[in-house]
Amino acid sequence: MLLNISKSLSRRILTYFFIVSISLILLIFYTFEAVGKEAFKSLxxxxxxxxxDTIIPTVSxxxxxxxxxxAxxxxxxxxxANKNILGITLIHNKKVVATYMKQNIRNKDYFVFTKTITKPNSKEKIGNIYVVYSYEHYEEIIDKYKKILLMFLGGIALLLFLFSVYLEQLLSPFKAIVAALADYSPKKDLHFPDFIHREDEIGSIARVLESMQNRIKKYALKQENMxxxxxxxxxxxxxxxxxxxxIDSxxxxxxxxxxxxxxxxxPHASIVIxxxxxxxEINDLFGHKIGDKILKDFAVKLKNLINTNNPRLYRLGGDEFxxxxxxxxxRDxxxxxxxxxxxxxxxxxxxxxxxxxxxxxxxxxAAGEKGILEKADIALKKAKKARRVYAIYEYDDAKVEKEYEKNIEWIKKxxxxxxxxxxxxxxxxxxxxxxxxxxxxxxxxxIIDDNGSVVSPGVFLEIAKKSRYYNRLTGIMxxxxxxxxxxxxxxxxxxLSILDILDPNIVAHLKESIQKYEVENKIILEIVESEGIENYELVYNFFTEMKEIGCQIAIDDFGTGYSNFEHILKLPxxxxxxxxxxxxxxxxxxxSELIVSTIVDFAHKKGIKTVSEYVSNKEIFEKIRSLGVDYAQGFYFDKPKQYVEKDCDI
Incomplete structure (x- = not known):
């Protein structure tokens, strides 16, 4: 029975080996033929x-x-001189200088290629040369190559056949070893009495396997522990x-x-932030190392003070718990x-x-069911704003929450x-x-909203100032x-706000845009919120620098809320x-009329032009005109538009 199985396996191995050998031979043959053909053509x-290439310099x-x-x-x-060249056409400055073609070009295997002719010592093109080149000796080379290849492949096929016969005999001892190894586990012993005394490699394998099993057992035990x-x-x-x-580190x-x-x-909870x-200030004064120590000590003292899991103490980050x-x-x-x-x-x-x-x-x-962490945070902001030690979230605070949500939505917009x-x-x-x-x-x-409506800055500008998009908006404008x-x-x-003119990035972008579009003699920098000026020296330097470029300066909303007329009027x-x-x-x-009249009179004495905003009807226009105001702006003339005439009264 074992003998029949062995012969069956041998025939199967031999058959497989023969099929693989023939397949490899055919694959190698056709691959070499295809690759060789392309290689010969390329050569x-x-x-x-x-x-x-050797004649192009002379022809040039x-x-x-x-x-x-x-030429x-x-x-x-x-x-x-070259039998493989079947024809040449020479073109100089788009004119054919010479065309030569051998009569026996028909039925030839050939290819055509082009070379560019340039002026001597220059890259300037002056013509082309077209060459018809023959492959006629390729078939002779291929025939020789096929005969050699077939002889070589026949030898390989014979060697493979002999090797497959030898392999069949060589594999038979391994079948017994494989059978023994198939059910092996570290708990079983391996014995190969038929092969252990042989002096060849099979005997060596049998002896090594028997000695290896002890090391495998030790390794298995070690692996189990590992x-x-x-x-x-x-x-x-x-x-x-x-x-x-x-856990906070x-x-x-x-x-x-x-x-x-x-x-x-x-389901229900209460939270205190x-x-x-x-x-x-503690970090700035004593350093972050001491600040961290105080945070740890504060956490320990709070934990000792509570000494329970209800409430449980958390650190939210930074100086917040x-x-x-x-x-x-x-609430009580x-x-x-x-x-x-x-x-x-x-x-x-x-x-x-x-x-x-x-x-x-x-x-x-805050206390309740959902969103109490956010509500407690709103209450915390409320306490800080009111300068109180604490605040408890009330139903009225929902308005603040909605406003907060609205602000977040506008930041997204x-x-x-x-x-x-x-x-x-x-x-x-x-x-x-x-x-x-x-x-x-x-x-x-x-801003043009999603539905195409136009949104005025009163809706979003204050929100933008609290976000990182304010500078982007100024830059775009x-x-x-x-x-x-x-x-x-x-x-x-x-x-421009005072924050804008104190921002070096905004100032740099302003100068770059003025230079890029050459508008230095047209642009007026209108300073809003000028009552918030604290560092007049920096503002004065900015004004002076921009006026040297050619810009003009305007102060917006002048006349109410100012306690700094003296400083303002010293600015250029x-x-x-x-x-x-x-x-x-x-x-x-x-x-109001008296104040406006005074401002106009004082401004004219200082050589400063005046502009009236909010001129909404003819009566107001005639009044400010009679007071000597130089320019007017308001709905009486026109509302703001996206596109306007570009020719003005200068």
Missing amino acids: EKSKAEVVI MDLYLGMDDQ KQLIENILK NKILEEKVQEKTKELRNRLY LTGLANRLKLQEDLSQL INIDSFK ALLFHNKMS DIKLFLDSLTKNIEKMVFVHGDKELSLHVSMGA LKRSIELDRVVPFFQPIVNTQTRKPKGYECLIR IEKSCQYFSQSTCSFSIN IDYIKIDGSLIENICENED
């Missing part, structure tokens, strides 16, 4: 190009010197990673992520707890060297508007009160306004824009 093409010189006959003679000589150690290490690392994920307290997970598992006031109660507390209970906590925190003393430090905190609390290029300038005319014609325009920012009026006779004014300004609140009721309010 012949390279040889042909080398031949032509002959053509350049006008010796076309010399023709050289072409004829090459054609006669697996147990690895499992313990994995559990340890898992615990460590979980701690890193949920500085204080050892649960972190914000853990708080959020715990909140998600509680504790923020250390002015902790940045939280207490989570696993139940919804009443929260207030009672916060009063007690405040007193205990005020008693805490932190020692640094010979100094004793105390901390002041602000706290926000700002980002989207910038990305989709929906931030655009609108232009309102500034009219000469004598000619009643526009002398220029004020550039006003607008500068760029687009300068570009729009680059080919215009009109002047145009751009609103060209225009004063009178505050709209004075203009709106100038016809009914004598005080």
Whole structure:
């Protein structure tokens, strides 16, 4: 039975070996033929190009010197000397200089290639040479190659056959070894009595396998112990990673992520957020190392003060901590707890060297089901704004929450508007009160909403100032306004806040745009919120620098709320824009008329032009005109538009 199996396996191995051998032979044959053909063709093409490359310099010189006959003679000589070249055409300056073609080109295997002829010592093209090259000796080479290859492959086939017969005999001892190894495990013993005494490699394998089993048993035992150690290490690392994920590394307290997970598992809860006031000053004064130590000490004192898991203490990050109660507390209970906590925190003393430090905190609390962490944060902001120790989230605070959500939504809209290029300038005319014609325009920012409606800056500008998009908006307005009026006779004014002119990036972009669009003699820099100027020296330097470029300066909303006339009027300004609140009721309010008259008179004595805003009707226009105001702006003339005439009264 075993003998029959062995013969069957041998026949199968022999059959497989024969099929594989024949397949390999055929594969090698046809692969070599295909690859060889391409290789021969490539070689012949390279040889042909080398031949032509040797004559191109001479042909180039002959053509350049006008010796076309010399070039023709050289072409004829090459054609006669090389039997594989079937034809050559020479073109100089798009004219055929010579064409030679052998008569026996038909039924030939050939290819055509082109070479460019350039002027001597130059890359300038002066002509081309087209060459027809023969493959006629390729078939002879291929026939020889096929005979050699077939003889070689026949030898390989014979060797493979003999090797397959030998392999069949060689494999038979291995069958017995494989059978023994098939069911092997470290708990079983291996014995090969039929082969262990042989002096060949099979005997060596049998002896090695028998001696190896002892080492395998030892290794298996060692591996089993190692697996147990690895499992313990994995559990340890898992615990460590979980701690890193949920535990604050500085204080050892649960972190914000853990708080959020715990909140998600509680149907009702109460939370208190504790923020250390002015902790940045401690870091700045004593350094971050001491600041971290105080945070750790504060965490320990809070934990000792609470000494329970309800509430549980968390560190949210930075100088902010939280207490989570696993139940919804009443407002009175929260207030009672916060009063007690405040007193205990005020008693805490932190020692640094010979100094004793105390901390002041602000706290926000909320209770309920959903969103209480956000509500507690709103209450914390409310406490800080009111300069109180703590605040508890009330139903009235929902308005604040909605406003907060609205602000977040508008920040998203700002980002989207910038990305989709929906931030655009609108232009309102500034009219000469004598000619009643526009002398220029004020550039006003607008956003085109998703539904195509135009959004005024009153809706989003204050929100933008609190976000990182404010500078982007200013930069877009500068760029687009300068570009729009680059080919215009009109002047145009751009609103800049004190924060803008103190920002080196904005100033750099402003200068770059003025230079790029060449609008230095048209642009007016209109300074808004000028009552907030604190560093007049920096502002004066900015004004002086921009006026040296050619810009003009205007002060917006002049006339109310100023306690700094003296400083303002020392600045090198060209225009004063009178505050709209004075203009709106100038016809009914004598005080407004007196103030405007005084401003106009004083400005004219200083050589400063005046502009009235909010001119909404003819009566107001005639009034400010009679007072000597130079320019007017308002709905009486036109509302802001996205596109305006670019020719002005200059």
